Amino acid sequence: MNSTDKPGIREILTDAIRFWEWRRLFYNLVLAAVVTFDFARHFPQSKRALEFHALLTLFLLAVLANAAYCAAYLVELPVQFSEFREPWRRYRFALWLLGSVFAAVLAHFFAIGMFGSDAPLLLI
Numbered sequence: 001m002n003s004t005d006k007p008g009i010r011e012i013l014t015d016a017i018r019f020w021e022w023r024r025l026f027y028n029l030v031l032a033a034v035v036t037f038d039f040a041r042h043f044p045q046s047k048r049a050l051e052f053h054a055l056l057t058l059f060l061l062a063v064l065a066n067a068a069y070c071a072a073y074l075v076e077l078p079v080q081f082s083e084f085r086e087p088w089r090r091y092r093f094a095l096w097l098l099g100s101v102f103a104a105v106l107a108h109f110f111a112i113g114m115f116g117s118d119a120p121l122l123l124i
Helices: 009-041 045-050 052-069 072-080 085-115
Strands: none
Touching: 009 045, 009 052, 009 072, 009 085, 045 052, 045 085, 052 085, 072 085
16 A cells, blocks of 8 residues: 555544444443443332432442443554555454443442342352
8 A cells, every 4th residue: 555545534534433433322231231230130229220329329339331442543553554454444342342342340349349149249
């Protein structure tokens, strides 16, 4: 690839934003589903989480989860500027999937911590 064939910063940023921001919606839906499931599973004990301060905590965790989602750009942009751009574009979905699963596991543990658990926490 010669220097005239390399994409510009505008093309790279547009590609990155187009890929990651559309998938942010599904990332948030997965996390919301996990939290909703854990809330329902621990009902009626989980009703205490409907208090104002607990709702603020949930809001804060949602904002932090979305800030963590932006970490993908720390990998995305340098790779897009490298010679590995084309292979990366084919396989970056794997990073999204892995990150979403990791976030879902974290959301699950935070949710059972907030909503209560009748079983001991097991970390394998």
